[in-house]
Amino acid sequence: MELFHLYTLCAILIVSSLYLRFFFAGSRRNLPAGPRPLPLAGSLLDLGAHPHRSLARLAARHGPLMALRLGSVTTLFAPQRLDAHQALRRGKVQRLVSHVAGLARQGAAVDVRRLAFTTALNLLSCTILSADLDLDDRGASGEFMEVIEEFPVAVGAPNLSDFFPAIAALDPQRLRARLVRVFKKLHAIFDEQIERRMQERPPGIHPRTTSWTCCSTTAARRTAGASIGKRCCHCLRLEVLAGDDGEVGDDGLGVEGELPERGPVLAEQLVDQRLLGDAGGAIGGSGGGCARRGFLVPLGSGPTVDLRAEAEAEASMGTMEAEARMTGGWAVGGRQARLKYLQAIVKETFRLHPPAPLLLPRQAETTTEIRGYTVPKGTRVLVNVWAIGQDRELWAEPEKFVPERFLEKEIDFRGRDFELVPFGSGRRICPGLPLAARMVHLMLSTLLHRFQ
Numbered sequence: 001m002e003l004f005h006l007y008t009l010c011a012i013l014i015v016s017s018l019y020l021r022f023f024f025a026g027s028r029r030n031l032p033a034g035p036r037p038l039p040l041a042g043s044l045l046d047l048g049a050h051p052h053r054s055l056a057r058l059a060a061r062h063g064p065l066m067a068l069r070l071g072s073v074t075t076l077f078a079p080q081r082l083d084a085h086q087a088l089r090r091g092k093v094q095r096l097v098s099h100v101a102g103l104a105r106q107g108a109a110v111d112v113r114r115l116a117f118t119t120a121l122n123l124l125s126c127t128i129l130s131a132d133l134d135l136d137d138r139g140a141s142g143e144f145m146e147v148i149e150e151f152p153v154a155v156g157a158p159n160l161s162d163f164f165p166a167i168a169a170l171d172p173q174r175l176r177a178r179l180v181r182v183f184k185k186l187h188a189i190f191d192e193q194i195e196r197r198m199q200e201r202p203p204g205i206h207p208r209t210t211s212w213t214c215c216s217t218t219a220a221r222r223t224a225g226a227s228i229g230k231r232c233c234h235c236l237r238l239e240v241l242a243g244d245d246g247e248v249g250d251d252g253l254g255v256e257g258e259l260p261e262r263g264p265v266l267a268e269q270l271v272d273q274r275l276l277g278d279a280g281g282a283i284g285g286s287g288g289g290c291a292r293r294g295f296l297v298p299l300g301s302g303p304t305v306d307l308r309a310e311a312e313a314e315a316s317m318g319t320m321e322a323e324a325r326m327t328g329g330w331a332v333g334g335r336q337a338r339l340k341y342l343q344a345i346v347k348e349t350f351r352l353h354p355p356a357p358l359l360l361p362r363q364a365e366t367t368t369e370i371r372g373y374t375v376p377k378g379t380r381v382l383v384n385v386w387a388i389g390q391d392r393e394l395w396a397e398p399e400k401f402v403p404e405r406f407l408e409k410e411i412d413f414r415g416r417d418f419e420l421v422p423f424g425s426g427r428r429i430c431p432g433l434p435l436a437a438r439m440v441h442l443m444l445s446t447l448l449h450r451f452q
C-alpha cells in the first residue's frame with residue numbers, strides 16, 4: 001500500500017511538471033526576452049522593495065520590451081510609450097500600395113488624392129468604429145469625403161451673421177442651413193455605422209456601462225430591444241468607440257500613441273460634435289487635403305526634391321524591409337521619423353499650404369492687453385497661419401518650395417515653434433496631430449518608394 005502511494009505521488013509529480021513545462025514553454029513562445037521565472041513565484045522575487053528600480057535594471061539587461069512572469073501572470077513591461085496602432089497603420093498603407101499597384105498593372109489612372117484620403121479615413125474609421133472602408137468603394141468613402149469637403153467651405157466662408165449678430169437668426173447667406181445639412185449627412189453616416197455594430201452584436205448583450213461610455217437609458221433600451229433615438233446617439237458613439245467589450249482598447253483610442261494623455265475627454269471630443277465639426281477639415285487635411293494641396297505636387301516640380309526624397313525613402317525602406325522580413329511584419333513605422341528630407345518636405349508643405357489657414361476662431365474671455373492695445377472681452381481672434389508661413393522676416397523667399405530650409409532649422413510643427421503651427425498650438429492644438437503626422441509620413445514615403 002505504501003509503495004502504491006509512492007508510485008501515485010511520483011506519477012502526479014512527473015505529469016504536473018511535464019504539464020507545467022509545456023504550459024510555460026508555450027506561454028513564453030515568441031514573448032519578448034525577460035528573466036527566467038522560478039516555478040510558481042515566477043520573477044516576483046526579482047521585484048524587491050523598489051519594483052520601479054528593479055524593473056529598470058532588468059530592462060537594461062533584457063531589452064526595452066520585457067516579459068516577466070509574476071506568479072502565474074505574464075506581464076509585459078515597456079519603459080517607453082508603446083505605439084499600439086502601428087500595425088493598423090501599416091496594414092492600411094499596405095492596402096493602399098496593393099491597390100495602387102493593381103491600378104498601375106491595369107494601366108488605370110490613380111486618384112492619389114482620393115486614395116490617400118480614404119486610407120486616412122479608413123484608419124480613423126477602424127480606430128473609432130471598427131469599420132473598414134473599401135478603397136474601391138466610391139459610395140461610403142466618396143460620400144464621407146463630400147461631407148468633409150463641404151465643412152471648410154461652409155465654416156470658412158465669411159459669415160455676415162458673425163459680424164452682425166443681430167441678424168444671425170435670419171441666416172442671410174444660408175450658411176447655418178448649409179452646415180445643418182452637412183451635419184445631418186454626417187450623423188446619418190455615423191448612425192449607419194452604429195446601426196451596423198448593433199446588428200452585429202448578439203441580442204441581449206450590451207457593453208459594460210462605465211462612467212463615460214454609455215448612459216443607463218441607452219443600455220436599458222438596447223437590452224429591451226427598443227429602437228434608440230437620436231438623443232442616445234452620443235452615448236452610443238462613445239460606446240462604439242469603446243469597443244465591443246466596453247473597454248477602450250483594441251480599436252479604441254485609449255492605446256494610440258500620444259492620445260491617451262487626453263483620455264476620455266479626447267474621446268468625447270472626437271466623437272461628439274467636435275469630431276464631426278473640426279476633424280472634418282482635419283481629416284481632409286490628413287489625407288486628401290495634404291495630397292491635394294501639397295505633398296505630391298511640389299515633389300513633381302523639382303528633380304532635386306524628387307530624387308532626394310526618393311533616395312531617402314529607398315534607403316530607409318531597404319532597412320525597413322530587411323527588418324520587416326526578420327520580424328515577419330511590413331514597413332516599420334518608427335523609421336519614418338528618421339527620414340529627415342521627407343520630414344522637411346512635409347514641413348515645407350504645411351508652411352506653404354496649411355490645411356486650416358486661419359485655425360479655429362478664438363474669442364477673448366476677458367478684456368486683455370496685447371502690445372499696449374486693449375482687446376475687449378468678446379473680441380474674435382483669428383490667427384493667420386498662412387500669413388506666418390509667408391512672412392519674409394521669418395522665411396527667405398517664402399513663396400518658393402524649398403524643403404532644404406528645414407534641414408538647417410530645428411523647427412517642428414508640434415505647436416512649440418510659432419513660425420510653423422499648421423495644427424495650432426496650446427490647449428486647443430489639434431489632438432489628431434500624432435496620428436496625422438504618422439500617416440502623412442508613412443503614406444508619402446511608401447508611395448515614393450514603391451511607385452515612380
Ligand code: HEM
Nearest residue numbers: 278279282285286356359360422423424425428430432436
Ligand atoms: C494633416 C492633418 C491635420 C491638420 C493639418 C489638422 C489641423 C487642425 C487645426 C489647425 C486645428 C485647430 C487648432 C487650433 O485652432 O489651435 C485642429 C483641431 C482639431 N483637430 Fe485636427 N488636423 C489634422 C488631423 C486631424 C485628425 C486626423 C483628427 C482626428 C483624429 C483631428 C482632430 C481634431 C480635433 C478634434 C480638433 C479640435 C480640437 C479643439 O478644438 O480642442 N485632426 N486640427
